[in-house]
Amino acid sequence: MNAPPCIVLGLETQIGLSLVRELGAAGVRVIGITQDPQAIGLASRYLHEGIVVPEARSPALLAAIRAVGERYGPCKLMAVAEVNLNWLMRERSQLGQVEALLPAPAALATVLDKQATLAAAQAVGIAVPQSIEPLPGDDLAALAARCPLPAVLKWKDPNAVAPLLAKQGLDLLKAEYVYTQDELLAALRRYAPLGAWPLVQEYCPGYGLGQFFYLHEGQALRRFQHRRVAEWPPEGGFSSVCDAVPLSEHVELQAKSIALLRAIGWQGVAMVEYRYDPVSGRAVLMEINGRFWGSYPLALYAGAGFALLSYQVAHGLPYAAEPPLNTRLRCRMVATELKRLLRIWLQPDKIIDRSFQRRPWAELLRFLADFLRPNVRYYVWSWRDPQPFLRDLRNLLRVGRG
Structure with a gap:
């Protein structure tokens, strides 16, 4: 080229x-x-x-x-x-x-504000978790009494609040699970010196379902989706193992995701993340990631690369909008899987979601069997480009010795 x-x-x-x-x-x-x-x-x-x-x-x-x-x-x-x-x-x-x-400034601001994202999603008919945002002057005890339980506490803009938490000597928790009013009230009072609080959201069962799009002038030029098979931490986070999902599934949800991105004026790549409950068939929006996502290698292996498309559109070059996809693939990050197995087998007390069902033997057997599956790819390892994996291995060993 x-x-x-x-x-x-x-x-x-x-x-x-x-x-x-x-x-x-x-x-x-x-x-x-x-x-x-x-x-x-x-x-x-x-x-x-x-x-x-x-x-x-x-x-x-x-x-x-x-x-x-x-x-x-x-x-x-x-x-x-x-x-x-x-x-x-x-x-x-x-x-x-x-x-x-970059996307439009207003669109990026909406995506980075979880509360604004949820409001935009509701407007286009997407189910969202019941959420309450504590504000200065609120009676925390009264608020805790009316919040849904169990609940998950999430900061609406983690990047913005991180420096404020650091000044107070508080850790940035991606998600905190609470099950009683007393636990919720204790968590909210922890942040009182900050004068800011995380969103309190209802707990949503199911697994992670990610839908990925490239939007240009209101049109979705490319689509992809996956389901999370395993996550780090085990109770929910980012994908350590994920499977490609055919575009023939969740068609109505894809249309709603595209409508949401159009409504906020999004341009470029985005991940619309849901919690999908296969028992009820309900998909609840978690967030929008307005960037390339952690499981991006799976999309690339499946034939749905978004970076080259972004480059081609930016330069006015020809592109293939909907290439054929290999949706039989699984992608995994072995180092993160090992951490997950360690947590499930030896550190179950550190799993903060009490509803998480530990299946140690099933997890171990799946981990081993995936090495034998012909349709498995890896986040870092590539026969065509092995040096990054070797460097990653050296980095891990260096951290371990430290």
């Missing part, structure tokens, strides 16, 4: 690595930028040039991005992390000849 290069900001995880592999395999010169000199994406054979800038979201990083534009001419930039998308949104006028691929 005789076309401008592309910058990928964030090479530390399988997400950035997959973007490098997808673009590089198509002939795009990929310039990767990372904070970490040991980032796995730096080891990929598909990377044209790697740049390490230790200071995140800094003047030095801006200078490095501008320098790429001065060296290569006008080019696009894709970012992996939401915190970098936010930063690029603020600094987009300082990027020189580089254009970051």
